[in-house]
Amino acid sequence: MLSKGLRMKRKASADATRCVHSGEDRHGQAAPLTTPIAQTAVFVLPDVKALRRYAEGDRDFYLYSRYGNPTVAAAEEKIAALEGAEAAVATSSGMAAELVAALITCQAGDEIVxxxxxxxxxxxxxxxxxxxxxxxxxxxxxxxxGNAGRYFSRKTRMLFLETPTNPTVRCVDVAALAEVGRKHKACVVADNTFATPVLQKPLELGADIVIHSATKYLGGHSDLTAGVLAGSKQWMEAARQTMILTGGCLDPGCAYLLLRGLKTLHVRVERACRNAAQIAEALEAHAKVARVYYPGLESHEAHQLARRQMKDFGMMVSFDIRGGERAAERFIDRLQLWYLAASLGGVESTVSYPVLSSHIGLGAKRLRLLGVSPSTVRLSVGIEDGGDLIADLNQALARA
Ligand SMILES: Cc1ncc(COP(=O)(O)O)c(C=O)c1O
Known part of the structure; x- marks a missing residue:
């Protein structure tokens, strides 16, 4: 058993403080400032009495890292604090978190909306x-x-939301949809990956469970794969049991990287939002750009909703380039500072081409419904100098 170390004496009330301090235990006599990596698969128990207590449900002990691990627990506690949740469960990836969410809400014969x-x-x-x-x-x-209610049946157990969306950064009204979900007795699950808890807190808006691909902004450095669910103690107890039995636990080394990334989440988000707003404006004024998708622009269909629901407008900007597929390809290949990469949410600015990555294989009808075409380019804005990023976009657009 690991002893509980020195803890933050006062509960943090601001996200910037939560990012740095929540969840962190300063273990042991030497009290390291950072949470150490408990790089072990299994824990030693002091005696059979302790084992008996564990068997009876006492979770003051760690037994086996798939069930729980102090480094992973610190990351879970920090994310729970940021999302305003009673508890959180970390998983090996965002997809593992999605699977757990589906399995704790639905059984065979049930439906998801x-x-x-x-x-x-x-x-x-x-x-x-x-x-x-x-x-x-x-x-x-x-x-x-607006007609979400029509999609529910007596079998619906889960309503799944994602806002803002990929890649056209559409936003939906979480509070209004959560109300519809509640009316139909469905568990409302919101993927908060694009916004992060710094910009949007779905639980406060009425969702029951929040999930993340922590691979993205929560980790923030493109060096880990992780996921997380956050919500009430009851939902998280079910999530932990299902995570344990389906095996998608987070490795302690990875949890350490996640903890480290989370400490700077607030400042990364603030800086990247500022860059994204400047970039969106510059693109909107550019003759080679047909349309910009960024909720911070007044031209964006969900601008007023995003203003109400989010603290700032996010770090993702997409646009349609004039000249179609050929122009998009030339533009991406001529970028010098923006890396072509399929993921998002790191400190480095990256560009992706949805029809050949996130949206590959989707038919024309579905692409049309999603508002994605071969002209659509997605930017994940990082924390570099905004002027440098715009200069690189401009030189690539000039030669597209
Ligand atoms: C919004 C969103 N949710 C979930 C996932 C899946 O996460 P992971 O790749 O960590 O499994 C992704 C991955 O790109 C994502 O963008």
Whole structure:
């Protein structure tokens, strides 16, 4: 058993303080400032009495790292504090978190209602994997989100939301949809990956469970793969049991990197939002750009909603380039500072081409519903100098 060390004496009330201090235990007599990596698969118990207490449900002890680990627990506690949740469960990836969410809310014969505008991997999980467990999903296209209630049946157990969406940064009203979900007795699950808890807190807006691909902004340095669920103690107890039995636990070394990344989440988000706003404005004024997708722009369809629901407008900017596929390809290849990479959310600014990555293989009709075309380019804005980033975009647009 690891002793509880020195803890933050006062509960943090601001996210910037939560990022740095929540969850961190200063273990042991030497009290290191950072939480150490408990690099072990198993823990030693002092005696059979302790083992008996564990068997009876006492969780003051660690037994086996798949069940729980102090480094992983520190990351969970920090994320729970940031999301305003009673508890959190870390997983090996965002997809593992999505699977756990589906398995704790649904059984064979049940249904999920989900937005159509969700991460492609989640869409495939719902369409290709869950039907094998007898779980069916009905998808709501964005233009019909106002009629969400029509997609529910007596079998619906989960409403799945993602906002802002990938890549057109569409936003949906979490509070209004949570109300619809509650009316139909469905568990409301929100993927908060794009916004982060610094910009948006779905639980405060009425969601029951928040999930993240922590691979993105929470980790923030493109050096780890992780996921997390956060919510009430009751939901998280179910999530932990299912995570334990499906095996998607987070490795302690990875949890250490996640903890380290989380400490700077607030400042990274603040800086990247500022850069993103400047970039969106510069692109909107550019003759080679047909349309910019950024909720901070007044031209964005959900600008007023985003203003209400989020603290700032986020770090993702997408746009349609004039000249179609050829121009998009030339533009991306001519960028010198922006790396072509399929992920997002790191300190480095990256560019992705949705029709060949996140949206590959989707038919023309579905792409049209999602507002994605071969002209669409997605930018994940990092924390570099905004002027340097715009200069690079401009030189690549000039030669696209
Ligand atoms: C919004 C969103 N949710 C979930 C996932 C899946 O996360 P992971 O890749 O960590 O499994 C991703 C991955 O890109 C994502 O963008």
């Amino acid at each position: 989900s937005m159509l505008d969700i991460y492609g991997g989640t869409l495939k999980l719902f369409e290709q994997v869950l039907p094998r467990c007898g779980i069916k999903t009905r998808f709501i296209p964005y233009h019909d989100i």
